[in-house]
Amino acid sequence: MSPLEEAVKKSDLIYVAIPVDVTIPIVEKILNLITDKQIVADAGSTKYALSKAIENHPMRKRFVLSHPMWGTEYSGPEAAVKNAFVGRACVICDKEKTDKDAVQLLENLYTELGMNIVYMNAEEHDVHAAYVSHISHITSFALANTVLEKEKEEEAIFELSGGGFESTVRLAKSSASMWVPVFMQNRENVLDVLNEHITQLRKFKASLEKENVNFLVELIENANKIKKIIK
Amino acid sequence: MSPLEEAVKKSDLIYVAIPVDVTIPIVEKILNLITDKQIVADAGSTKYALSKAIENHPMRKRFVLSHPMWGTEYSGPEAAVKNAFVGRACVICDKEKTDKDAVQLLENLYTELGMNIVYMNAEEHDVHAAYVSHISHITSFALANTVLEKEKEEEAIFELSGGGFESTVRLAKSSASMWVPVFMQNRENVLDVLNEHITQLRKFKASLEKENVNFLVELIENANKIKKIIK
Numbered sequence: 188m189s190p191l192e193e194a195v196k197k198s199d200l201i202y203v204a205i206p207v208d209v210t211i212p213i214v215e216k217i218l219n220l221i222t223d224k225q226i227v228a229d230a231g232s233t234k235y236a237l238s239k240a241i242e243n244h245p246m247r248k249r250f251v252l253s254h255p256m257w258g259t260e261y262s263g264p265e266a267a268v269k270n271a272f273v274g275r276a277c278v279i280c281d282k283e284k285t286d287k288d289a290v291q292l293l294e295n296l297y298t299e300l301g302m303n304i305v306y307m308n309a310e311e312h313d314v315h316a317a318y319v320s321h322i323s324h325i326t327s328f329a330l331a332n333t334v335l336e337k338e339k340e341e342e343a344i345f346e347l348s349g350g351g352f353e354s355t356v357r358l359a360k361s362s363a364s365m366w367v368p369v370f371m372q373n374r375e376n377v378l379d380v381l382n383e384h385i386t387q388l389r390k391f392k393a394s395l396e397k398e399n400v401n402f403l404v405e406l407i408e409n410a411n412k413i414k415k416i417i418k
Numbered sequence: 419m420s421p422l423e424e425a426v427k428k429s430d431l432i433y434v435a436i437p438v439d440v441t442i443p444i445v446e447k448i449l450n451l452i453t454d455k456q457i458v459a460d461a462g463s464t465k466y467a468l469s470k471a472i473e474n475h476p477m478r479k480r481f482v483l484s485h486p487m488w489g490t491e492y493s494g495p496e497a498a499v500k501n502a503f504v505g506r507a508c509v510i511c512d513k514e515k516t517d518k519d520a521v522q523l524l525e526n527l528y529t530e531l532g533m534n535i536v537y538m539n540a541e542e543h544d545v546h547a548a549y550v551s552h553i554s555h556i557t558s559f560a561l562a563n564t565v566l567e568k569e570k571e572e573e574a575i576f577e578l579s580g581g582g583f584e585s586t587v588r589l590a591k592s593s594a595s596m597w598v599p600v601f602m603q604n605r606e607n608v609l610d611v612l613n614e615h616i617t618q619l620r621k622f623k624a625s626l627e628k629e630n631v632n633f634l635v636e637l638i639e640n641a642n643k644i645k646k647i648i649k
Contacts, residue, residue: 315571315574318569318575319574319575319582319583320583322564322565323583323586324582325622326557326561326586328622329618330553331640331641331642332621332641333553334549334553334611335643336614336618337611340546343549344549344550344647344648345647346507346536347487347507347509347547348550348647351550351551352550352551352648354554354585354589355585355588355589356644356648358582358585358586359642360645361642362642363639366638371629374629377626378623378626378627380565380568381622383567383568384619385616387561387563387567388615389616390560391556391559392612392616395605395609395612396609400598400602403601403602406559406560406563408594409566410558410559410562410563411562411590411593412566413587413590413591415572416575416576416579417576417579417583417584
């Protein structure tokens with residue numbers, strides 16, 4: 188018996204929290220091993236590719252597609268933070284394709300951690316995740332590359348980084364092994380938002396090049412509307 | 419006697435902390451009113467235009483060009499935060515153009531607040547500020563506009579914003595009246611960094627369009643170097 192077979196055999200709940208590219212083959216293997224008394228769930232940042240990969244599996248109903256939306260730029264057990272999930276959203280996708288007892292167990296688990304459960308289908312999840320999570324990471328990576336390219340004085344970055352840079356660049360510390368598979372699986376949605384983001388930056392560029400103060404004010408006041416949505 | 423004349427007359431130290439476009443005319447008026455026993459300082463996010471505007475003023479030596487680099491997206495007295503400046507950088511520019519007693523007083527004041535004093539000339543300051551502060555604000559404004567444009571479901575933004583969006587978009591709540599004058603005064607440096615930032619985002623776009631995983635990994639691993647500079 189392989190270590191995976193042995194581990195699955197001993198478990199009531201198998202929770203898969205690994206990069207999204209390796210999630211798919213591992214989940215398929217696990218579903219091949221379980222009985223209909225066991226439950227499997229994932230925690231990945233993309234949901235659609237996984238949902239398609241397992242849609243015809245006979246054990247599909249024992250699988251809970253879930254995405255607890257919280258994380259830091261750090262990984263591994265030493266990156267744990269107490270009460271990290273309190274008040275955060277956990278998305279459960281395609282609930283109707285999963286047995287009620289399996290959904291209920293995961294809902295209890297996430298609610299116990301203080302999370303708010305949000306339901307969507309896998310496709311919708313990936314669109315929203317591109318907007319509110321994936322693009323922020325790309326922006327932050329690109330900002331780090333910009334500053335590393337332009338600012339040759341590391342001392343100056345270090346000393347002056349209080350000026351807003353620290354918070355916008357925080358996500359740029361995130362690992363490639365986690366994020367490359369996310370961007371690749373959600374490529375079309377991410378490209379769509381990224382194109383819009385470049386268009387928006389070009390508006391700032393145009394307003395500065397033309398010294399068009401009114402346009403610049405308009406762009407910033409439009410951005411300020413985010414205040415109404417995010418506390 | 420005007421209210422400004424009266425206020426200046428009564429003061430040992432006049433500290434100007436207002437948007438950078440109105441700083442210049444106000445500082446000129448104040449310098450016209452002071453004696454060589456009084457001290458004037460500013461707290462603006464740009465330094466070069468102000469340094470040029472006052473360079474030939476007979477009271478130039480009583481003026482301290484300073485930039486305490488900390489702030490939030492909020493303004494006004496109700497936005498005050500206890501111990502806000504502890505461990506943050508305060509840039510003092512063109513120190514050699516100011517009387518020693520005036521520099522000393524401001525240094526004592528900032529050090530008392532827990533700040534680290536950094537010296538540069540006004541021109542260098544504006545270049546570094548474009549890299550580590552101004553571009554972060556433009557990125558954040560543009561990101562807010564992107565998401566407001568693409569994501570029509572405000573509920574989804576609100577519920578899912580834990581996924582990295584909150585920290586990258588925080589600065590987008592900042593006011594136009596403060597930031598438009600900063601961007602206009604530091605236009606050339608900001609445009610320079612903004613062009614580089616658009617170039618960097620286009621690299622992410624190209625890597626996704628071509629499904630070039632190696633290039634994407636390379637871009638992210640380069641961005642990760644920021645870890646060595648920012649704790």
